[in-house]
Amino acid sequence: MLSRLQDFLSRHRRKFIVTGALVGGTIYAARYAQRKLVEYQEKQAREFFERTRRMHHFESTERTCNQVILGMGEEMCQAVLHECSTDELLEQLRQNPPNKLELWEQMKIVAFTRLATFVYASSMLVIALRVQLNLLGGYIYRDIMTEQRQITDELKQQYLSLIRHFITHDGIRDLARFIRSQVVEVLKSMPLSRQLTLADTEQLFWSLQMAINGDTRHDPNSKMSKYLLPDLTRLQERFNCSPLLQQMYNETLDLLESEDCIGVCAHNVSRGFVLSCDAIAESMGETLQHLAPGELQQQESLNGQTKQSNNNNLFDVNKVLLALAKLIPIISGLTSHGYNSAARPHNLPTQLLSFYVVSEKSKMVGANVYESFSSG
Numbered sequence: 001m002l003s004r005l006q007d008f009l010s011r012h013r014r015k016f017i018v019t020g021a022l023v024g025g026t027i028y029a030a031r032y033a034q035r036k037l038v039e040y041q042e043k044q045a046r047e048f049f050e051r052t053r054r055m056h057h058f059e060s061t062e063r064t065c066n067q068v069i070l071g072m073g074e075e076m077c078q079a080v081l082h083e084c085s086t087d088e089l090l091e092q093l094r095q096n097p098p099n100k101l102e103l104w105e106q107m108k109i110v111a112f113t114r115l116a117t118f119v120y121a122s123s124m125l126v127i128a129l130r131v132q133l134n135l136l137g138g139y140i141y142r143d144i145m146t147e148q149r150q151i152t153d154e155l156k157q158q159y160l161s162l163i164r165h166f167i168t169h170d171g172i173r174d175l176a177r178f179i180r181s182q183v184v185e186v187l188k189s190m191p192l193s194r195q196l197t198l199a200d201t202e203q204l205f206w207s208l209q210m211a212i213n214g215d216t217r218h219d220p221n222s223k224m225s226k227y228l229l230p231d232l233t234r235l236q237e238r239f240n241c242s243p244l245l246q247q248m249y250n251e252t253l254d255l256l257e258s259e260d261c262i263g264v265c266a267h268n269v270s271r272g273f274v275l276s277c278d279a280i281a282e283s284m285g286e287t288l289q290h291l292a293p294g295e296l297q298q299q300e301s302l303n304g305q306t307k308q309s310n311n312n313n314l315f316d317v318n319k320v321l322l323a324l325a326k327l328i329p330i331i332s333g334l335t336s337h338g339y340n341s342a343a344r345p346h347n348l349p350t351q352l353l354s355f356y357v358v359s360e361k362s363k364m365v366g367a368n369v370y371e372s373f374s375s376g
Contacts, residue, residue: 054141058370061137065366066357069129070339072167073353076125077118077338079172080349084114084180086332104192104325111332112187113180116208118335118349119272120220121166121175123265126356128163128228130366131255135248136160138373150244158239159248165230175227178218182211192325198281198318201327205273213266221265225256255369264361271359272352276334279348283330285317 089107093100136159139151165171186208196204213219220227235241235249255261334348356362 054374057137057141061133061370062366065129065133068133069126069357070353072129073122073125074339075167076121076172077349079167080114080117080121080176081338083173083176084110084117086110107332108187108192108324108328109180109183111328112183112208113176114335115276115331115348116179116183116212117176118352119269119276120179121172122349122352122356123268123272124220124224124228125166126362127261127265127365128256130362131252131261131369132160132163134366134370135252135373138370141374155242155245158245162229162249166228171227175220179212183208186211190324192323194324195321196324196327197321198277201280202277205277209269209273221269222262224265225253228256229253260365260368264365267361268356268359271355275351275355276348279334279351280330281317283334284320284322
């Protein structure tokens with residue numbers, strides 16, 4: 001029997017070898033595939049965890065960013081009001097002086113300068129803080145993942161204080177003075193008696209925007225870093241400038257001068273002037289509602305409009321003619337107070353900051369910055 005078994009094994013030896021190889025290979029392949037599947041699942045789980053963790057950190061950074069924007073927005077508004085103050089002019093006008101016409105000409109310049117400065121400064125501040133907070137957030141996230149500590153509390157404080165150049169040093173002042181020079185050029189030939197429709201006012205703001213953006217040396221969109229941040233020499237004078245702080249400063253400059261930031265700032269400014277015209281139209285409507293009956297009838301006659309047969313006297317505000325002298329108090333009133341969330345409907349600085357904070361384009365800038373620097 002043993003010889004038969006040996007003979008059987010000898011005759012089928014190749015089959016046994018092939019079958020053994022196939023079975024062994026199949027087992028090995030199954031174990032290998034199982035091991036790779038486990039590794040793949042673990043990799044997917046790690047990536048999901050990292051994405052979730054990064055998302056939570058980004059959302060926390062965004063919440064902080066919004067709070068900082070609104071907090072610093074209040075300071076920015078006060079700086080603009082200080083630089084474009086009308087208090088002295090109004091006090092002189094109350095005394096009915098002989099040079100009243102000259103004072104109204106000055107009020108015209110200051111009112112338009114203040115409005116335009118709020119439009120540009122609010123957009124620039126929001127973009128700068130989106131860039132700074134998300135760049136810093138990206139560095140901090142990398143520190144967390146690599147268990148390093150490159151970003152110290154002192155470095156954070158130094159980096160975030162760069163934006164104070166805009167508010168407390170020369171930034172707002174230089175911006176307001178440049179805008180004032182362009183306002184003078186656009187409005188110098190426009191008399192106070194000039195009758196304007198809402199469309200004329202929109203065209204006036206468009207001309208002013210083109211004049212401001214057209215100066216390639218001072219354009220607040222493409223040269224925003226010039227107003228927002230100190231130059232490197234001043235930075236080195238203020239701080240013991242570490243290599244990492246200088247690197248972050250240079251990266252911030254590059255981002256602020258990028259096409260993305262310039263495009264978003266220009267878009268925000270255009271939308272800001274549209275919001276301004278909407279606020280002016282609303283104020284014009286309220287002004288007409290409070291006119292005395294004689295003035296109301298005169299306004300109807302002047303505009304070629306007749307009363308509607310309704311209970312209320314309705315005007316098409318787009319066809320209302322208003323003298324520039326009467327438009328100045330409206331514009332000045334819209335920008336006479338700083339940021340105040342409780343007074344949003346009648347407070348243009350509050351409307352502008354609130355709009356820029358929730359702007360999808362501004363948020364996208366911050367998200368792109370965070371993505372780039374958190375995955376370094």
